[in-house]
Amino acid sequence: TRTERPSPGFSAADGVVTTARDLVRFEAALDEAVLLRPQSLRVAWSPVVVGDTVLPTGLGWFIQPWQGE
Numbered sequence: 001t002r003t004e005r006p007s008p009g010f011s012a013a014d015g016v017v018t019t020a021r022d023l024v025r026f027e028a029a030l031d032e033a034v035l036l037r038p039q040s041l042r043v044a045w046s047p048v049v050v051g052d053t054v055l056p057t058g059l060g061w062f063i064q065p066w067q068g069e
Contacts (some may be wrong), residue, residue: 018026029035036044044059 015060026035033041046058048055048057048059
């Protein structure tokens with residue numbers, strides 16, 4: 001369903017507004033190392049550690065296991 005553009009206060013830190021088709025293309029570009037090098041993805045998807053606490057986020061992505069993966 002087509003929607004209106006988000007308000008000016010909306011930013012990339014809030015989420016992504018996309019179509020399912022474009023989201024699949026984005027995911028494929030990540031998987032195929034088109035957008036980021038594999039070593040950059042490894043860093044982005046590694047948990048952030050603060051003191052003795054391991055946080056559930058990397059650099060902008062939640063990285064908690066889901067269904068064993």
